[in-house]
Amino acid sequence: MSRGSxxxxxxxxxxxxxxxxxxxxxxxxxxxxATAITSIGVRGKDSVCVVTQKKVPDKLLDQxxxxxxxxxxxxxxxxxxxxxxxxRSLVHQARNEAAEYRFKFGYEMPVDVLSRWIADxxxxxxxxxxMRPLGVVAMVLGxxxxxxxxxxxxxxxxxxxxxKATSAGLKEQEAINFLEKKMKNDPAFSYEExxxxxxxxxxxxxxxxxxxxxxxxxxxxxxxxxxRVLSSEEIDEHLxxxxxxx
Amino acid sequence: xxxSQYSFSLTTFSxxxxxxxxxxxxxxxxxxxxxxxIKASNGVVIATxxxxxxxxxxxxxxxxxxxxxxxxxxxxSGMGPDFRVLVRKSRKQAEQYHRLYKEPIPVTQLVRxxxxxxxxxxxxxxxRPFGVSLLVAxxxxxxxxxxxxxxxxxxxxxxxxxxxxxxxxxKTFLEKRYVEEMELDDAxxxxxxxxxEGFEGQISEKNIEIGIIGEKKEFRQVALFIFxxxxxx
Numbered sequence: 029m030s031r032g033s034x035x036x037x038x039x040x041x042x043x044x045x046x047x048x049x050x051x052x053x054x055x056x057x058x059x060x061x062a063t064a065i066t067s068i069g070v071r072g073k074d075s076v077c078v079v080t081q082k083k084v085p086d087k088l089l090d091q092x093x094x095x096x097x098x099x100x101x102x103x104x105x106x107x108x109x110x111x112x113x114x115x116r117s118l119v120h121q122a123r124n125e126a127a128e129y130r131f132k133f134g135y136e137m138p139v140d141v142l143s144r145w146i147a148d149x150x151x152x153x154x155x156x157x158x159m160r161p162l163g164v165v166a167m168v169l170g171x172x173x174x175x176x177x178x179x180x181x182x183x184x185x186x187x188x189x190x191x192k193a194t195s196a197g198l199k200e201q202e203a204i205n206f207l208e209k210k211m212k213n214d215p216a217f218s219y220e221e222x223x224x225x226x227x228x229x230x231x232x233x234x235x236x237x238x239x240x241x242x243x244x245x246x247x248x249x250x251x252x253x254x255x256r257v258l259s260s261e262e263i264d265e266h267l268x269x270x271x272x273x274x
Numbered sequence: 275x276x277x278s279q280y281s282f283s284l285t286t287f288s289x290x291x292x293x294x295x296x297x298x299x300x301x302x303x304x305x306x307x308x309x310x311x312i313k314a315s316n317g318v319v320i321a322t323x324x325x326x327x328x329x330x331x332x333x334x335x336x337x338x339x340x341x342x343x344x345x346x347x348x349x350x351s352g353m354g355p356d357f358r359v360l361v362r363k364s365r366k367q368a369e370q371y372h373r374l375y376k377e378p379i380p381v382t383q384l385v386r387x388x389x390x391x392x393x394x395x396x397x398x399x400x401x402r403p404f405g406v407s408l409l410v411a412x413x414x415x416x417x418x419x420x421x422x423x424x425x426x427x428x429x430x431x432x433x434x435x436x437x438x439x440x441x442x443x444x445k446t447f448l449e450k451r452y453v454e455e456m457e458l459d460d461a462x463x464x465x466x467x468x469x470x471e472g473f474e475g476q477i478s479e480k481n482i483e484i485g486i487i488g489e490k491k492e493f494r495q496v497a498l499f500i501f502x503x504x505x506x507x
Contacts, residue, residue, distance in 0.1 A: 043402045048302030151355035157400040158279040186355025190335025
């Protein structure tokens with residue numbers, strides 16, 4: 029007759045609880061929310077845009093080193109929401125993997141292949157007791173040669189899906205509700221509309237207007253294909269366009 | 275297959291002789307989305323609900339039904355990430371068999387090897403059982419076959435079976451509707467109706483997946499333009 033929870037270890041390592049849940053994975057999701065940052069990604073007709081908050085906790089900190097947006101290759105970007113240390117570890121491994129892929133196979137690693145690799149690694153941490161799941165939700169963006177702009181989200185449980193738009197972090201659910209209304213009729217956003225939808229979604233959900241230094245924006249466009257982080261001036265242009273529009 | 279850091283098994287016997295981690299894994303399967311399979315006289319059909327967490331998810335990026343070889347397909351109920359691991363391992367085993375014997379792997383052999391992997395994870399050090407049950411559908415020289423594999427590693431051959439949230443209603447429905455010499459088309463129709471039974475919300479070609487294998491021994495996913503014809507019944 030079971031003592032209910034396997035001597036209580038189901039909360040410490042990734043074994044099943046009596047209800048068939050993995051508590052460590054659920055706690056990893058909570059760790060993502062604990063950083064109090066919200067991120068949003070939107071896929072348009074010929075571009076993908078991701079936006080995240082940039083919170084610099086100390087005025088003496090060098091702002092350029094506080095970032096959640098990482099280029100993996102010239103053409104692939106990764107927005108990591110959650111524990112920064114886990115994020116850096118994941119990015120480091122992803123960069124290695126993408127570079128090896130290019131070397132081994134002779135062509136650039138596609139977005140969905142990288143996402144699947146990240147998700148499969150996360151799954152291993154949910155099944156083997158010796159490693160804990162990472163407290164990171166990764167949004168991978170890029171332009172696929174056949175399928176066009178792609179946005180994938182990978183979570184600590186090992187799930188990965190392609191998205192038309194998505195969110196991660198503290199206000200994830202509110203942002204998804206907002207985006208569902210915007211994307212209901214499968215609109216085909218242009219580059220400007222994509223960026224503005226992402227930024228205005230973040231502003232609406234957090235109920236504050238941002239300065240260019242308070243957010244980070246990363247984009248890939250079909251005509252350019254290179255992953256770019258927008259500069260403060262470019263972000264300002266978009267913010268001005270949004271406020272003029274409203 | 276264990277981890278050297280953990281040289282002891284995490285799945286151990288309770289005083290009553292039960293392996294509770296496996297029971298919890300079965301609970302995880304039971305809270306997964308419903309899937310089912312039906313063996314017909316000239317083929318096998320497997321089907322599953324494909325309910326996605328949001329309309330923002332691109333449903334063409336999600337494949338719950340996968341092929342393991344050209345003539346064997348598989349569907350699951352339970353944890354998606356665990357399913358991907360098993361698909362990858364099974365595909366490798368099938369390919370290794372083919373490399374050695376220059377023949378496609380028989381369905382029973384592949385099922386047995388996949389089940390052995392699942393059993394390993396209930397006994398090796400530092401790992402937990404897989405949180406999935408699989409329905410393997412194949413057509414080889416022995417004809418059409420349908421197997422269900424559980425997290426414990428035990429497997430059985432079925433004429434028709436279901437797994438996941440709605441398992442009891444689905445199985446009752448299948449028991450009533452199953453006919454011994456059913457043809458594949460009827461089986462597909464019955465599969466869709468069974469899914470419709472416990473479906474929360476409006477069933478459509480976007481939120482289910484169906485795979486079939488017929489006498490040509492090619493497993494493929496059904497393009498669901500036949501869908502409106504079936505559901506109107």
